[in-house]
Structures are given as C-alpha cells and as structure tokens.
Amino acid sequence: MADNQTTKKESKKQLWLRIGVIAAIIVVVGIIFIVKNISKKESTTLANESSQITGQSDIDETYSLKLTVADLETIKTYGVPTVIDFGSDSCIPCKEMAPTLEKLNAEWQGKAVVQFMDVWKYTDGVSDFPVQVIPTQVFFDADGTPFIPSENLQKEIQFDMYSVKESGAHVFTVHQGGLTEEQMRIIFAEMGVE
Structure with a gap:
C-alpha cells in the first residue's frame, strides 16, 4: 500500500513538473512576442526622434x-x-x-x-x-x-x-x-x- 501511495505521489509530481515546463515555455514565447513588438515600436520612435532632433524630416x-x-x-x-x-x-x-x-x-x-x-x-x-x-x-x-x-x-x-x-x-x-x-x-x- 505504501508503494502504491509513493507511486501516486511521484506521478503527481511528474504531472506538475510537465505542466510547469509547458507553462514556462508559454511564458517565454509570450515575452519574446512582447519584446519584438516593443522593439518595432521603439525603432519607429527612434527614427522619428532622430528626424526631430536633426530637424531633417527628409x-x-x-x-x-x-x-x-x-x-x-x-x-x-x-x-x-x-x-x-x-x-x-x-x-x-x-x-x-x-x-x-x-x-x-x-x-x-x-x-x-x-x-x-x-x-x-x-x-x-x-x-x-x-x-x-x-x-x-x-x-x-x-x-x-x-x-x-x-x-x-x-x-x-x-x-x-x-x-x-x-x-x-x-x-x-x-x-x-x-x-x-x-x-x-x-x-x-x-x-x-x-
């Protein structure tokens, strides 16, 4: 009986570990998506600021x-x-x-x-x-x-x-x-x- 409970506990641990890994992957992909979108916006802002600073919009x-x-x-x-x-x-x-x-x-x-x-x-x-x-x-x-x-x-x-x-x-x-x-x-x- 003790072996059966130990096996169930290990199975639960493995399940939570798998869920944790999947959640971590989803979080990393989300962060990458957000950073790339911020970079695009920042690039446009920097180009606009540069033309305003130099006074040259051409x-x-x-x-x-x-x-x-x-x-x-x-x-x-x-x-x-x-x-x-x-x-x-x-x-x-x-x-x-x-x-x-x-x-x-x-x-x-x-x-x-x-x-x-x-x-x-x-x-x-x-x-x-x-x-x-x-x-x-x-x-x-x-x-x-x-x-x-x-x-x-x-x-x-x-x-x-x-x-x-x-x-x-x-x-x-x-x-x-x-x-x-x-x-x-x-x-x-x-x-x-x-």
Missing part, C-alpha cells in the same frame, strides 16, 4: 541612423559606401562618436550610409558581424563588397580584415574603437564620398 528611412537589425543582403543593395557602427547608448566611447554619426548621416544622405546599432538592446542584430568590442565599425564599398583601405590609410587608421578560412574570400573590413569625424571623413573620401 532623411530616407532606408538610411536612418539607428538600426535594430543589420542585414548583410540589405547593406549590399544600398549602392553607396556604408558604415555600421556597433556600439551602445551607454558606452562612453560610443557616446563620444554619436554626434559625428548623426552629423554625417544627415550630411551624406544619398551619398553614403552611416548607421548605428545598439548591441546591448538588439543582441540578435550583431550575430553576423565580427564584433568583439564596442564601438566597432564595419565598412562596405558602394558595390556592397568590404572596403579595402589603401596602405597609407592602413598606416594611419588600424583596420582588421576578415576572410573566409576555406576560400580566402574577404568578407569584412572592421575598425575597433572610436573614430573622430576627421578620421571618418578620411575613410569615406577614400571610398569616393566628399
């Missing part, structure tokens, strides 16, 4: 400063030199770069794309890029290929080149750390933007 939404997702295939279709700065709104070197990014984004509309992604808010957006520290900038030429700096520029500003191990194909040109407005202008001048 900024093309495609080239808005703040990103929530960085998609390589989309970047390759821009048709102009591009930089994505991966950082955070709460990182000191990132905050120091923010005014430069805002200024160049507004100034170079139609000539170049200057974008920023907060990697602490949008953790999924950085997974396709070689970001080890923040801020990190990833540069692409107008044809969507990785920018290749001249030897002179490479002596002045340190870039890291990333290639596919098997084929040797160059996939990323990256700068780690902050860049000044002057350095950004030098890089983009070499990319054909004035």
Whole structure:
C-alpha cells in the first residue's frame, strides 16, 4: 500500500513538473512576442526622434541612423559606401562618436550610409558581424563588397580584415574603437564620398 501511495505521489509530481515546463515555455514565447513588438515600436520612435532632433524630416528611412537589425543582403543593395557602427547608448566611447554619426548621416544622405546599432538592446542584430568590442565599425564599398583601405590609410587608421578560412574570400573590413569625424571623413573620401 505504501508503494502504491509513493507511486501516486511521484506521478503527481511528474504531472506538475510537465505542466510547469509547458507553462514556462508559454511564458517565454509570450515575452519574446512582447519584446519584438516593443522593439518595432521603439525603432519607429527612434527614427522619428532622430528626424526631430536633426530637424531633417527628409532623411530616407532606408538610411536612418539607428538600426535594430543589420542585414548583410540589405547593406549590399544600398549602392553607396556604408558604415555600421556597433556600439551602445551607454558606452562612453560610443557616446563620444554619436554626434559625428548623426552629423554625417544627415550630411551624406544619398551619398553614403552611416548607421548605428545598439548591441546591448538588439543582441540578435550583431550575430553576423565580427564584433568583439564596442564601438566597432564595419565598412562596405558602394558595390556592397568590404572596403579595402589603401596602405597609407592602413598606416594611419588600424583596420582588421576578415576572410573566409576555406576560400580566402574577404568578407569584412572592421575598425575597433572610436573614430573622430576627421578620421571618418578620411575613410569615406577614400571610398569616393566628399
């Protein structure tokens, strides 16, 4: 009789454990749904705030400063030199770069794309890029290929080149750390933007 009661208690425990696991899964899925919807609303709000701050409502939404997702295939279709700065709104070197990014984004509309992604808010957006520290900038030429700096520029500003191990194909040109407005202008001048 005692064995029968022990078996019933274990069965009840297993049933409650299964119910708890199912409930936890439902809660996690609900949280993910809510977070994604908040991110979409936040992205729209950030784009609107950016145009209000800069006083420029004619900024093309495609080239808005703040990103929530960085998609390589989309970047390759821009048709102009591009930089994505991966950082955070709460990182000191990132905050120091923010005014430069805002200024160049507004100034170079139609000539170049200057974008920023907060990697602490949008953790999924950085997974396709070689970001080890923040801020990190990833540069692409107008044809969507990785920018290749001249030897002179490479002596002045340190870039890291990333290639596919098997084929040797160059996939990323990256700068780690902050860049000044002057350095950004030098890089983009070499990319054909004035």
